[in-house]
Amino acid sequence: MKPGRSALMPLVAAALSAVACGGVTAGPTEPGAPPPTQGSAAAETVSPSGPTIAGTWLGSWTNDNGLGSGGFVLVATQKGKAFSGTIEVSGPTCVRQGTVQGLIDGTNVSWGVVAAERDVDFEGTLTGDSMSGAWSAIACGPPDRPANVVVTVTGTWEATRQE
Numbered sequence: 001m002k003p004g005r006s007a008l009m010p011l012v013a014a015a016l017s018a019v020a021c022g023g024v025t026a027g028p029t030e031p032g033a034p035p036p037t038q039g040s041a042a043a044e045t046v047s048p049s050g051p052t053i054a055g056t057w058l059g060s061w062t063n064d065n066g067l068g069s070g071g072f073v074l075v076a077t078q079k080g081k082a083f084s085g086t087i088e089v090s091g092p093t094c095v096r097q098g099t100v101q102g103l104i105d106g107t108n109v110s111w112g113v114v115a116a117e118r119d120v121d122f123e124g125t126l127t128g129d130s131m132s133g134a135w136s137a138i139a140c141g142p143p144d145r146p147a148n149v150v151v152t153v154t155g156t157w158e159a160t161r162q163e
Contacts, residue, residue, distance in 0.1 A: 051126050053104050054078040059159030061091070061135065068092045074100065074159060081105060087113055094140035095120060109133070122157060132158035 057074040070091015076083045085100045094117045102111025109131060113120040124133020139151040
């Protein structure tokens with residue numbers, strides 16, 4: 001699956017609106033400072049010279065058609081430009097949880113939700129402890145829709161890193 005399709009937010013948001021870790025080591029520390037330990041906040045920060053997405057994010061999503069909105073919790077770890085994690089989604093959606101894979105390039109983030117009811121793709125911008133963007137996914141229902149009919153749902157999302 002392409003990194004941009006790592007179905008984190010867009011899939012979750014799209015599906016939501018339609019109806020609806022390992023340790024990572026840190027970079028260098030201050031001279032004389034003890035090394036970071038597994039599970040510490042310092043151990044989650046992989047790229048001290050640039051933006052990081054590691055941490056717990058509380059977010060919201062809205063469907064462009066006005067039929068759905070909800071929230072999500074994303075927990076991400078980062079290694080270089082790649083990140084992965086888990087997501088839990090609330091609101092009127094068939095996507096409730098899944099794993100996430102993505103890339104961060106400067107302030108641009110792209111990720112997808114995989115191992116979920118539907119793939120959701122997210123694209124956005126990361127600035128400090130905030131990020132936002134757009135998502136897209138294949139709609140979940142209705143169950144009686146013909147198999148050859150595919151409806152794409154789109155929307156927006158935003159999230160704030162928690163301490």
